[in-house]
Amino acid sequence: MHDSTTDPALRSFVEVAADSDFSIQNLPYGVFRAAGSARPRVGVAIGQFVLDLAELEERRLLTLPGGGEPVFGGGSLNAFMALGAGAWHAIRRQVSTLLRADRPRLRDDKPLREAALLERGKVEMLLPVEIGDYTDFYSSRFHATNVGTMLRGADNALQANWLHLPVAYHGRASSIVLDGTPLHRPWGQTEGGKLGPSKALDFELEMGFFIGPGNALGQPVPIAEAAQHIFGMVLVNDWSARDIQRWEYVPLGPFLAKNFGTTISPWVVPLTALEPFRVAGPPQEEPAPLPYLRTAGDQAFDIQLEVLLDGPGLSGPGLGGPQRITESNFCYLYWNIAQQLAHHTITGCNLRPGDMLASGTISGPEKSSRGCLLELTWKGEQPLEFPGGQRRTYLQDGDSVTLRGWCQGEGYRVGFGEARGMILPAKELSFPAGG
Numbered sequence: 001m002h003d004s005t006t007d008p009a010l011r012s013f014v015e016v017a018a019d020s021d022f023s024i025q026n027l028p029y030g031v032f033r034a035a036g037s038a039r040p041r042v043g044v045a046i047g048q049f050v051l052d053l054a055e056l057e058e059r060r061l062l063t064l065p066g067g068g069e070p071v072f073g074g075g076s077l078n079a080f081m082a083l084g085a086g087a088w089h090a091i092r093r094q095v096s097t098l099l100r101a102d103r104p105r106l107r108d109d110k111p112l113r114e115a116a117l118l119e120r121g122k123v124e125m126l127l128p129v130e131i132g133d134y135t136d137f138y139s140s141r142f143h144a145t146n147v148g149t150m151l152r153g154a155d156n157a158l159q160a161n162w163l164h165l166p167v168a169y170h171g172r173a174s175s176i177v178l179d180g181t182p183l184h185r186p187w188g189q190t191e192g193g194k195l196g197p198s199k200a201l202d203f204e205l206e207m208g209f210f211i212g213p214g215n216a217l218g219q220p221v222p223i224a225e226a227a228q229h230i231f232g233m234v235l236v237n238d239w240s241a242r243d244i245q246r247w248e249y250v251p252l253g254p255f256l257a258k259n260f261g262t263t264i265s266p267w268v269v270p271l272t273a274l275e276p277f278r279v280a281g282p283p284q285e286e287p288a289p290l291p292y293l294r295t296a297g298d299q300a301f302d303i304q305l306e307v308l309l310d311g312p313g314l315s316g317p318g319l320g321g322p323q324r325i326t327e328s329n330f331c332y333l334y335w336n337i338a339q340q341l342a343h344h345t346i347t348g349c350n351l352r353p354g355d356m357l358a359s360g361t362i363s364g365p366e367k368s369s370r371g372c373l374l375e376l377t378w379k380g381e382q383p384l385e386f387p388g389g390q391r392r393t394y395l396q397d398g399d400s401v402t403l404r405g406w407c408q409g410e411g412y413r414v415g416f417g418e419a420r421g422m423i424l425p426a427k428e429l430s431f432p433a434g435g
Contacts, residue, residue, distance in 0.1 A: 003089070005096040006276050008410045012099045013107040014117065016047035021267075021406055021415020023047075024099055025276075027092060028267035028416075029077055029232065032123040040075035040126055044095055045267050045417075048120055051095065055116045061098065061105070065090050076130040077268065081212045081231045082353035088212070088231065092272060125266040127178050128234075129210055133355045134171040134262070135344060136206070136238055136254075138162075139335035141282065143363035146375045163287060166335040166343045168360075171238070172259035176356070179265050179419045185397060185426040186260040188244035197426035198241035200380070201395040205307050205371035205403060206236035207330055208358035209337055210268060211351045218348040223295055226338035229351065232268040235305075235403045235419040236358045239263070242374055242394065264356075265403070265419040273414050277302045277407040282334050292346055293339050303330035303405050303416075305362060307371075311399035313390040322402065323386055325376060328362050328369040330405070397425045 004010075005027070012024040022028065022045040032050055033040050041054040053072040056062045064071070064087050071079040080087065098106045106112060138144060141158075144167075148157030161167065177183070185197045212231040215221050221229055238258060245257030281300030288294070310322035335343075340357055361371040370376045373394055377383055380393035395401070400422040406415035 005092050011101045012046055013101045014047045014049055018411055019413060020047055021413055021417055023412040025412050026269060026273050026414040027095055028269045030267045031076060031126045031128045033126060034118055034123050042072040042077060046099055049117045050120050050123055052116045052118060062091060062094050077128050078130050078354045081210060084213045085228050128266060128268050129354045131173040131176055131354055131356050132352050134173040134176060135168050136171045136358045136360060137340050138167040138360040139333045140361055140363050141334040142332060142365055143361040143371060150379050166340050169253045175259055176262045176264060182422040182424050183261040184424045186241050187426060187429060188241060188256045189247055190243045191247045198244055200242035201423060202240045202242050202373045203401045204238040204240055204361045205305060205326060205328060206238050206359045206362060207233055208236040208356045209233045211353060211355040214351040214353055215345055217350040220345040220348055221341055223338050223342040226341040229341060230271050230337060232270040234268055235265040235405050235416045237263040237401060237403050237419050237421060238358060263419045263421040265417045267417050269416055274301050279331050281331055281336055292342055295338055299336040299338055300331040303407055305329060305405045308402040311396060313388055314386055319387050326371060328364045328371055330362060332362060332364045333359055395423050397423055399423050
């Protein structure tokens with residue numbers, strides 16, 4: 001459903017470039033710490049600024065329906081997300097009104113503007129959500145087919161269950177990190193029971209969504225109500241150590257190959273901001289989903305995605321900047337986010353405010369739209385070639401991966417910012433015998 005806050009004609013009194021991710025139609029939420037302050041606060045991105053919602057809440061310029069305890073002065077979005085769609089929409093409308101170019105309340109009050117509008121470049125962004133649980137899906141048919149072809153051949157690429165349900169595994173919430181956080185190359189066991197640093201380190205282009213109110217134990221969420229439980233979305237890089245994964249994944253799936261780090265972007269784009277960009281996803285015809293997974297109308301989103309790679313020898317004089325290695329789109333997913341949520345809860349599993357569900361690698365139909373190095377280099381057999389003679393099969397120490405995503409409107413963008421991460425060398429470890 002579209003509402004007044006997504007009107008393409010809206011303009012903010014804050015100057016916003018046409019190619020900025022953070023238009024007034026977006027209004028993504030994040031948690032930040034201002035320079036010289038130890039107190040984290042909730043804010044909204046607008047152009048090159050952060051609007052301090054805690055400051056506005058303290059001045060009673062933002063009010064929750066029916067009153068209630070303050071929710072923006074803490075270190076996470078969890079309390080706000082738990083309030084549900086009614087509160088989300090009410091606050092969004094108030095924030096949009098305060099930022100409108102034709103409304104004087106914030107525009108003309110210089111002391112208030114100086115207190116509530118902070119330059120994004122001068123604040124420290126923090127993890128926006130206290131993530132209790134994290135589930136990673138495997139929802140791109142293009143990705144699953146490519147990987148299955150590598151493992152089992154083209155005639156048996158998809159496992160028997162794949163077209164019947166959204167396949168997933170439970171990830172590790174404690175190692176989810178924010179954009180810009182470096183990660184060390186992980187140690188682990190590889191084929192034959194050998195221990196050492198991974199030699200096949202990969203990125204995965206994904207998106208994730210955060211749960212709002214959640215559901216009671218034993219009470220599945222009907223698919224028609226799924227959107228009421230989805231607060232917003234972020235970019236996700238679910239780094240993967242392919243050599244560790246090959247050795248460990250039978251019979252229970254990924255474990256150590258994934259648990260060393262997952263990177264997310266700092267700004268949570270509300271589902272409302274994405275509504276104008278709904279599109280039809282891939283058809284689900286053969287077999288038709290079971291009734292609890294059936295959806296009506298457009299359930300995908302036209303979110304353009306790209307991955308940039310930088311590292312030793314990849315940028316600099318005569319080489320240009322970071323190299324774009326993938327261009328994909330969120331609409332390529334076979335299983336949509338409503339189906340993912342409904343399937344996750346069909347057993348009665350209780351999702352809680354702040355839980356994160358991620359899409360799995362998002363790949364498209366072309367080689368240039370594949371969402372990880374495993375696919376782009378076809379198991380390392382077809383290395384990527386770069387100006388200056390550099391080649392990559394998997395990530396080297398010092399390589400940096402940047403994920404970007406945005407929806408393109410008429411004269412404005414609804415974007416996600418970036419999810420960046422650099423790979424540091426593996427730590428030196430020793431293993432004294434236990435007593």
